[in-house]
Amino acid sequence: VLQILLLDKAGNALSERLVFNRGEELATTDMQVRGSLKQRTKVTLAVTATDPDGRPAAGDFSIAVTDRAAVPSATSGSIYSTLLLTSELRGTIETPDWYFEGQDAARVAALDALLLTQGWRRYDVPAAVRGEYATPAYPLEVGQEIAGRINKGGLWNRRKKLDRYEMRMIVPRWHYSLQAPIDKEGRFALNGFDFPDSTLYVLRPAAAKGLLPEATVKVARDSFPEVGTLPRVPETDAASPYLAQARHYIEQRGQTDMRNILIDTVYVTHHKRLESTRPEHRLAAHTWDMQQIKEMGAYSIMEFVQRMPGMNFIGGRLSYHGANVSFMIDGVLDNTTTPHSADADFQAGSTIGQLIVTGTKKKSMTEIALERGGLEPDKNLTMPICTTWPMEWISRIDLIAGGNMFLWGVFDGAIVSITTKTGDELDQALAVAPAIDVSIASPLGYQTPAEFYAPAYATEKARRSMAPDYRTTLYWNPTVKLDDTGQAIVEFYTSDAPADYDISIEGVTQTGKIVQRRQRLRPE
Structure with a gap:
């Protein structure tokens, strides 16, 4: 959609209108079907796409295979009309695909009349030319955001010199x-x-x-824009083929079908603890499970590691029999580091490291080690961030030494392997804040994608299953990747319904061309 505007020398609008600019936006798509369309058989679909200039059209596309009798054709608009027409106009467009089903005079005139009646200004160009525009109130979002503020405890200087601190997450x-x-x-x-x-x-x-003592952290709540009016959806016909077919399935099969499966009763009498197959667990020289970790009474990983046999922490340096110590988190070597020093990381009120009280002064383990060893601390020393984690997050710690470390490219010292809790155990551990200056946040994030379920009838036993299969959508994949040659292979199994399917593919190529094709599959 082009916006054509006529201005005078003073920047005043004299006339304007919207015009649809037809071009070669569509890529050429071809679909070849191999295999029988009998019930519960494998069908192989070969997809090929090329740009208007004949080059292979690489990119990610969506492919859907639906029951033609049960799923009606979409009337709200395809990817072509959505990207090029309805997204540029205001209001509801009735059957937008109709304008692009041909280029006869009637459709061209109707499209022009549509732009004259439904057109609107996305931007006030005359005002922008005169410099009359408002600066956006919110910055461009590039991901999630957690915002809030901190308050110091005590009676005095609650908000004095707060910019000296930083928030760590x-x-x-x-x-x-x-x-x-x-x-x-x-x-x-x-x-x-x-x-x-x-x-x-x-x-x-x-x-x-060091950490900010007696501070409280308050996280702002997520805010979301109000939901506007949703597009109109065509009214469903009570006598539609899908509803009639569904009633027939229920009458014939009861409530048991592919969408509602009744399984047999299962009795769990014993839970057998399986040995771990992870290499960092099997190759460990020493292992501490959750019960042993709890009995040790250590708060942080750094404190726990210092109690391991053969570990020494002198002069601000952690070593195992005089050699370096590496850290591993859930099977991956941890390279994230944070500055460590004797007077910063193990101070009073800190949840990192154990504090030992000597007289009226609290001293860290680092300070005591320095005093006994007569060494100077290394101000530039860095340690993995995981050493500051509380033990409530950990399910297992292993010590790997000797030749077993070669698997991870470590040839001296030792590897401390840390296995974190997962699922509900980790959530429960994180839900309990270890101190007042710690805050737990869980903003709304993206939905973890789930694979579309489709049964596979790879064996004769599966094909003879008595569970009915009347799927209305046989296959759906939103990210089918076409390779550099513009080709992709898709496989799916037919259902028990009569073979009369619609295959649709939509997407945008890497060069900006639209892929849109709908093809009917039926037995010859």
Whole structure:
């Protein structure tokens, strides 16, 4: 849709209108079907797409195979009319695909009349030419965001010099960390990340000389725009083939079909503990499970590791029999580091490391080790961020030493393998904040994709199953990838319904051309 505007020298609009510009937007698509269309048999679909200039059309596309008798053709618009027409107009367009089913004079005139009556300004061009436009109130979103503010405890200086601190965030399930500055008012905003829904984030303020004592973190609630009027959906016919077919299935088969399966009663009498097959577990020289970790009484991983046989933490350096120590999280070596020093990471009120009280002064384990060893701390020392995690997040810790470390490319020292809790166990551990200066957030994230279910009749026993199969959608995949030659192979199994299917493919190529094709499949 083109917006043509006539202006005078002063920038005033004299005349304007919308015009549809027809071009070669469509790519050429071909579908070849191999295999029989008998009940419960495999069908192979070969898809080929080429650009208007004849080159292979690579990209990701969606393919759907539906029962033609049960699923009516879409009337709300295809990808072609949606991208090129209805998304540029305001209001409801009745049967938008009709305007592109041909290029006869009647359709061309009707499309022109549609743009004259349904046209609207997306931008006020005359005002923009005169410099009269409003700056967007919100920045461009590039992912999720967690915003809020901090408050210092105590009676005095609650909001004094808060910009000295920064907000640190850890996502334990995905081994991700991030930090952001805090302004003078205590406000912060963490953004630029994107994780699935129900992910838990741990937030805590910190400074160059340690954590902020007696601070509270308040996270702002998510806000969402109001939902506008949804597009009109055609009214369903009570006597439609789908409803009639569904009633017939229920009468013949009862409530049991492919969408409602009654399974036999299962009695669980004993839970057998299976040995782990993960290499970091099988090759470990020493192992501590959750019960042993709890009995040790350590709060953080760093404190726990220092109690392992052969470990030494002197001069701000952790070693195993004098050699370096590597850390592994759920089978992956951890390379994320954070600065560590004797006067910062193990201070009073910190949830990182164990504090030992000597007289009236609290000293960290690092300070005591330095005093006994007569060594100077390494101010530039860095340690993996996982060493600061509380033990409530951990389900198992293993120590790998000797030749078994070669599997991960480590040739000296030792590997501390950390296995985190998963699922509900991790959520419960994170839900209990270890201190007042820790906040747990779980903003709305993207939905984890689920694979479309379709039965496979690969064996004769499966084909003879008595469970009825009257699927209305036989195959659906929103991300079928065409290779560099513009080809893809799709396989699916037919159902018990008579073979009369619609195959549709839609998408946009890497060069911006639209792929749209609908083909009918029926026995010859």
